[in-house]
Amino acid sequence: MSAIRQRMIEDMQLHGYSAKTQTAYLGAVRGLAGHYHRTPEEITQDELRSYFLYLVKERGVARSTLTIHLSGIKFFFEKTLKREWLIFNLVRPKKRKKLPVVLSPEEVKRILSLVKTPTVRMALTVIYACGLRLSEGLALKVHDIDSSRMLLWVRNGKGGKDRCVPLPERLLELLREYWKLRRPKLYLFTNQKNREPLCATTLQKTFKIVLIQSQIRKEASIHTLRHSYATHLLERGVNLRVIQELLGHQSPQTTARYTHLTDKSFHTLAETVNRLVADF
Secondary structure (H helix, E strand, O other): OOOHHHHHHHHHHOOOOHHHHHHHHHHHHHHHHHHHHHOOHHHOOHHHHHHHHHHHHHOOOOHHHHHHHHHHHHHHHHOOOOOOHHHHHHOOOOOOOOOOOOOOOHHHHHHOOOOOOOOHHHHHHHHHHHHHOOHHHHOEEEHEEEEOEEEEEEOOOHOOOOOOOOOHHHHHHHHHHHHHHOOOEEEOEOOOOOOEEEOOHHHHHHHHHHHHOOOOOOOOHHHHHHHHHHHHHHHHHHHHHHHHHOOOOOOOOHHHHHHHOOOHHHHHHHHHHHHHHHOO
């Protein structure tokens, strides 16, 4: 490991970045170095400009990918190398207001019923029933279940924040049945040896398979379960501010997009429009 790479890692650790973010930022800098076949500290500002143009015009990378590249490379040059370059103020990933895919409650049940492995099925069920991110679900420990208060604790979520979410009664029953079967000791969802946390890839592959088997024609992923949870709560009258807290969103604008996804909102809009033109 080069000294400059080690310095960047230490800088990210001091900034409190998660291991996932550190890996992504290192990958961004490694991609830049590989493009020019030189160490990144030798790259000029004009070359950086050309690289970002290459990402946008030739590779046509997604906004999220460009954001990771920009954030990682910017951190390296500004924090580790102490270079304040104007190019970082020029690059602006184009925003796209894409609404998330949402499954109906019936579709969620159909998908989960097709999962045969008890651990995977239970993990996906908890992710939906508590509105968790995939990483949050896999990080759950046995003591995070507070059955006396009917709460599930989410530790070190996005931004390093803890939060608690309601634990549905039926989910607690399923968790108790699961515990009798698997007897997890530390992590709630573990591999076959019952030691390490279940691998994210295992869940993602399984979800992809059962989605095909369900014949549901939607571009859904495990994160869709979280979107669906939020939308279903909103449709049942739960306050948007409460949903923001449950999801661990920092900005209310992030949660507000779910108002565009509810069947009830479409139904209300349709009724209003129908009344507007009823006498035409």
